[in-house]
Amino acid sequence: QKEVEQNSGPLSVPEGAIASLNCTYSDRGSQSFFWYRQYSGKSPELIMSIYSNGDKEDGRFTAQLNKASQYVSLLIRDSQPSDSATYLCAVKRSWGKLQFGAGTQVVVTP
């Protein structure tokens, strides 16, 4: 079992719709979770971090965390073509190390 699992996609989303990305993790003791966006040929860019159960909103992005289910998700509202990228879920391990999922490719279609 992979430590951090994501659907690889691609996830095709019409412009203006909501993109829903999911991530599950295996270490029940994990406390910190991150979503990074990576455009092709670029380095990952942090878009959300979440530490407590529930929802955290930042602009068009909402992260959701359910530690009991070991599940973290990212919603992108009003999807724009500029949101087309690979979204990486990351879970913090000991000593600050990050364990990444395989990433979900999102394609926003006009």
Add this chain to the structure above:
Amino acid sequence: SAVISQKPSRDICQRGTSLTIQCQVDSQVTMMFWYRQQPGQSLTLIATANQGSEATYESGFVIDKFPISRPNLTFSTLTVSNMSPEDSSIYLCSVFSQGTVPDTQYFGPGTRLTVL
């Protein structure tokens, strides 16, 4: 967030040679991390570099292949030794932020390495 720069941004190297990648941060940080991203893959941690001590390597990565230096709190280097085509990857350094979210990691722009 910290401003991170890497040199070179990209390189094409011959099999059997070595390349040293530099990472510079605009503020002092305790830990620096080196990641590898192979084509079409996600990020994999190579090692953690602490100033004044030996780097800590993850399973599958060894010091002879990826020696790391950390001479001060703003700088680190990663060397990819005796390269083969399988080493063709993007190599990224990252650090914790020094702002209001202390355990958030930010990444440098990466070094795109192609080995022929």
